[in-house]
Amino acid sequence: MIDQLQAPEALHKSAQPIHSGYVWFISVVAALGGLLFGYDWVVIGGAKPFYEVYFHLDQPSLQGWAMSCALIGCLFGSLFSGILSERFGRKPALIAAALTFTLSSLGTGYAGSFDAFIAWRMAGGLAIGLASSLSPMYIAEVAPADIRGKLVCLNELTIVLGILAAQVTNWIIAQPVTQATPSAIFNSWNGQHAWRFMFAATAVPAMLFFIGMLFVPESPRWLAMRGRTAEATRILTRIAGPTHAEFVLYEMNLTTATSSSVRHELHQLFQPRFRRILVLGVALAVLQQWCGINVIFNYAQDIFSAAGYPLSSILFNIVVTGITMVIFTFLAIATIDRNGRRPLMLLGSGGLVLIYILLGTLFHLHSHGLPMLILVVAALACYAMTLAPVTWVILSEIFPGPVRGTAMAIATASLWIACFVLTYTFPLLNKAVGTANTFWIYACICAVGFFFMRARLPETRHKTLEEIESSWT
Numbered sequence: 001m002i003d004q005l006q007a008p009e010a011l012h013k014s015a016q017p018i019h020s021g022y023v024w025f026i027s028v029v030a031a032l033g034g035l036l037f038g039y040d041w042v043v044i045g046g047a048k049p050f051y052e053v054y055f056h057l058d059q060p061s062l063q064g065w066a067m068s069c070a071l072i073g074c075l076f077g078s079l080f081s082g083i084l085s086e087r088f089g090r091k092p093a094l095i096a097a098a099l100t101f102t103l104s105s106l107g108t109g110y111a112g113s114f115d116a117f118i119a120w121r122m123a124g125g126l127a128i129g130l131a132s133s134l135s136p137m138y139i140a141e142v143a144p145a146d147i148r149g150k151l152v153c154l155n156e157l158t159i160v161l162g163i164l165a166a167q168v169t170n171w172i173i174a175q176p177v178t179q180a181t182p183s184a185i186f187n188s189w190n191g192q193h194a195w196r197f198m199f200a201a202t203a204v205p206a207m208l209f210f211i212g213m214l215f216v217p218e219s220p221r222w223l224a225m226r227g228r229t230a231e232a233t234r235i236l237t238r239i240a241g242p243t244h245a246e247f248v249l250y251e252m253n254l255t256t257a258t259s260s261s262v263r264h265e266l267h268q269l270f271q272p273r274f275r276r277i278l279v280l281g282v283a284l285a286v287l288q289q290w291c292g293i294n295v296i297f298n299y300a301q302d303i304f305s306a307a308g309y310p311l312s313s314i315l316f317n318i319v320v321t322g323i324t325m326v327i328f329t330f331l332a333i334a335t336i337d338r339n340g341r342r343p344l345m346l347l348g349s350g351g352l353v354l355i356y357i358l359l360g361t362l363f364h365l366h367s368h369g370l371p372m373l374i375l376v377v378a379a380l381a382c383y384a385m386t387l388a389p390v391t392w393v394i395l396s397e398i399f400p401g402p403v404r405g406t407a408m409a410i411a412t413a414s415l416w417i418a419c420f421v422l423t424y425t426f427p428l429l430n431k432a433v434g435t436a437n438t439f440w441i442y443a444c445i446c447a448v449g450f451f452f453m454r455a456r457l458p459e460t461r462h463k464t465l466e467e468i469e470s471s472w473t
Helices: 002-013 020-054 060-068 070-087 090-109 114-142 145-174 182-186 189-200 203-213 220-225 229-240 242-255 259-269 272-290 293-298 300-306 311-339 341-364 370-385 387-398 401-433 435-456 465-472
Strands: none
Touching: 020 060, 020 070, 020 090, 020 114, 020 145, 020 189, 020 203, 020 229, 060 114, 060 401, 070 090, 070 114, 070 401, 090 114, 090 189, 090 203, 114 145, 114 220, 114 387, 114 401, 145 189, 145 311, 145 387, 220 229, 220 242, 220 401, 229 242, 242 465, 272 387, 272 401, 272 435, 272 465, 293 370, 293 401, 311 341, 311 370, 311 387, 341 370, 341 387, 341 435, 370 387, 387 401, 387 465, 401 435, 401 465
């Protein structure tokens, strides 16, 4: 066994330089799914004042359903991603996500009834579920180990760029509305038509995503696990040369099985020695949602209204938060392969504990204005540099190769279930216990997550996917 392990190490040390232009190209194209994810996910927050009046949504249950229904699609999309990616490959599944994004954005924009609006939002959620699981996994499988962290973080960068694009669009379109009364909104051009353009605009980048995916290769690791070694070798050689291809395939022969034993490996995933990997992945996915940041995105209008801002100022402040997310995601890209995954995750959960305690205190004291905005921006900055990108990196790394698609689907489905619970219950929880207590609850959740990760989360920096898999077994 020592001789077996020494051979690939020698190959690794003599590996040729990475063909960075090609690797970055295919990673950026795959990450466009994140751009659509981010835009579609946040645009509803800016459209909320308009479509609620247009569809006469005057009950909290209907308002919560309109905001959270897409999560049903996200759940099924994430589950389908495992089936599609394991059977047909990562590339065809991502193409399917791009087409679904295109149709759902147009359908939502032209919805004539609330039922149609809900149906198309759920279809958009289906595309989000597919992309959220497939994009980081695909990038992780094509990326060399030394830069895998920053390349997978590209997916989070495109998510926050999509968020910022949605926020800017919402802000610009909402500017003509000077009076925020329901009657004024309903009779305005914004209330009748502008909110539709907010959703339909996603069709343009969705088509770019579709076209780009036609020019990227299939995952070489998926090909190798299906016995298509020649195709995998050609792609790996183009990524970083023949020595890199030989090294990756050698490691895969040591740590993974071919397609004939995938069923056995899937069974093993639920056995005690592998169950801890799945538990860790699910726990990290749930924590990323239950830390409470998505509440700030989806209910930003309500939070800033409670802080004393009028509608136009609210939308401007939302744009400020989007710029913050972009800046600190760049910091995550710059540090994740240098500082590691574990320190960033601990920093994020611990930082949010402190920020939420202070934020809840301001709500409790009815403090308005700049202090509230500063704390919201601080929370988003902390999240953007830590839990947001690093969770996706870890999820794309830790699962065994032959069932990576299925395991990633389970973790991502857990993420969207947690997100649904968070999004749907926030208005109810906020009404029952108040905004201050709600954020203090989120602080407790982050504290639990901090101690869980401190005890259970290993470091995966600079390890190949096969080395990570071997460490579990």
